[in-house]
Amino acid sequence: MSDWHSWAAIAVFTGAYVLIITERIHRTAAALGGAGLMLLIGAIDDKAAFYSEHAGVDWNVIFLLLGMMAIVGVLRQTGVFEYLAIWSVKRAHGKPFRVMAMLIVITAVASALLDNVTTVLLVAPVTLLVCERLGLRAAPFLIAEIFASNIGGTATLVGDPPNIIIASRAGLTFNDFLVHLAPIAILLTGVLVVICRIMFRRDFVHDEERADEIMELEEREAIRDHRLLYQGLAVLALVIAGFVLHPVLHYEPSVVALLGAGLLIAVSKVETTEVLREVEWPTLAFFAGLFIMVGSLIETGVIGDLSKTLADAMGGNELGATMGLLFGSAALSGIVDNIPYVATMAPITADLVKDMGGAAGGHHVLWWALALGADLGGNATAIGASANVVVLGIAERNRQRISFWEFTKYGLVVTAITVALAALYLWLRYFALA
Template sequence: MNNWQAWAALAVFAGAYVLIITEWVHRVAAALGGAALMLALRATDDESAFFSTDSGIDWNVIFLLMGMMMIVGVLRRTGVFEYLAIWAVKRAKARPFRVMAMLVVITALASALLDNVTTVLLVAPVTLLICDRLRLKAAPFLIAEVLASNIGGTATLVGDPPNIIIASRAGLTFNDFLVHLAPLAVVLTAALVLICRLLFRGFFVHDEDRAQEVMSLSEREAVHDPRLLTQGLAVLALVIAGFVLHPVVHYAPSVVALLGAGLLVAVSKVEVKDVLAEVEWPTLAFFAGLFVMVGALIETGVIATVSQALAHATGGNALGSVMALLGASSVLSAIVDNIPYVATMAPITSDLVHTVGEPHGVVLWWALALGADLGGNATAIGASANVVVLGIAERNRQPITFWTFTRYGLPVTAVTIAISALYLWLRYFAFA
């Protein structure tokens, strides 16, 4: 950071971040305005912002979101989300905490098989309908689900985009993630359910009349377009198969989502303009602006400077390196999106792995994954799934502010990082 552009980029990012968290202006305006200033100051350029895989807009994320939003938009027309909402409420006996616990577990499990963004896109509409039926505030349920999605996503290679970056750099397999991180994800999900019982205890108001009314409904009657439902579920099944079989078919998730969306639009009779109307365009614009701003921090060396300072501070000590990387990653991933952060930190972690050596070097990769995935829960812009849920909530007139999310996300992050630190110490150092 020995040039004026680095300091200017840092100032622009800090200013945009303040505007986002204070909500003095809409977060989309803040992100796009910050991106425009980065380009005007030449902290980044059009080549880096639009075409670079390291410091540009992650088009895979943008098009994955767009494709899945289109598929979800078509499915919404079938009544399937009403069906699932009634089914879930009945199984939980219409008790609010039981409903939340069920949704948290389902979300965490689904996020291990799909990516966390796809999961929240599918679960959020069901949640909004459940809360509407039971006259409950949707914000606590949506926040709990997005926290669960980021926790569940740590379990597998495909669960969270940073894991894919780490696997590629470190040569790790799907089974490596399953063996080393899935057991911890189960523990963290159970801990989240208990934490939610405390954090949201004031929202679990049981309305007996509303509960009885919902319990008397027939979920089968909610489906009003069986043919479209069959088409939509068939395409969704193909898309999920494409996600899971990524190591075999080698199609990026974004390509799979767009192929699925195109196929569904082609085989169904839904108007293209109606499908495109379901896309959360402000959310996609926010992501684009955020990627450009973070890319400018990468281009000017700001993130590399911070990451290298971490590498030097650890001094090659195995346990110290693991804990420092876990803690620093959780903090930095709360401030910037965890995808560009991991892309920047991966080569530095690789150097640390060689410095630490066997048998503890590989533990650094698990520390990076856990810090990035779980640290994303701390703030509203820490992970892609968080931003998507905030967009959905705003569109459905159930807005969640930056500070509302942070008030619940920060303590969950602190607890889950503490449990993760204990897990890493016990498994790889104390009883290795």
């Protein structure tokens, strides 16, 4: 690609990003418009945009979301989310902060076992119902869950898509991630609860009358269709098993999700059109546009040049390289989606590991710095990670709109604190106490 294409791609991406953050037009329109301009100016062609594994639309993410949205759409018809909403409020005795703390822990744990996007698709509907029952504003609870999903997803190989990319490149196992990243993920989840207690303190308004009304409810009465519930839970269990057994079965999560959605629709005999109405189509379109725009920056060499500049600045200083990779990844992952960023940065990280005397794979600290920076940096802005975009789409559809800046003003605080703690963790574990 020529320098002209590189500068043009930067201009288009910057313009689209400004439209997204200022919300002058809908973010889906901005992303699709930017993608169209990238194709028009030749920053990326149709083959790269739609078929390239590294620079094109990540269809695995798109179809994973589509399949899980369909499954959630069927489960919504059973009343199970109302059941869970009543159950959680009763266990927290209607106290808003207790409810948030419970949802944060549940989301973080579930995101470590599943992927974080699947988790928020399941938890967000429950949260909306809880807030409706208690007369609370849903935005703080949804934002807290996004943070929890990205932090919890850091703990395991399957928790966040960037981790899968890193594991593949470095030859890391599920247990490697548990040993090296789960301890800091657990610590950061506890820290997040404290941060949210401070950030959202004005939203914890306890309505005793509403709480008492919920305490008198019987959650079992919320289930409207027991047979459909059993069918839905059985299929969901199979899908989760498919995610966990990915290293053995070698089926991509997207394939598992689509098979699960098709099976559930077939055996339950629900109306297909009704299920498809539950799919967040604007969110899927936004992802497609964003992938093409970021792919254009990859194709024109912009992201590669940025990454190489970072690598050159690190030199042979292992501690400096670790901190540079951590903070640089956190900053860049807040601007572009962390999936294509990690796909671009992984081979550069492998070269850095070799330059510092290690094998290209293995348990080198640089891999953990890349994972922590990309995963935690995804909390910085509304488009930093897939889970962020999904939840904001669900909120908008339920008339609980969260603006770019409302999310980002909290996201920057959480990212700054968690990345700083991650830097301390890496320094203590791999340098000071090594």
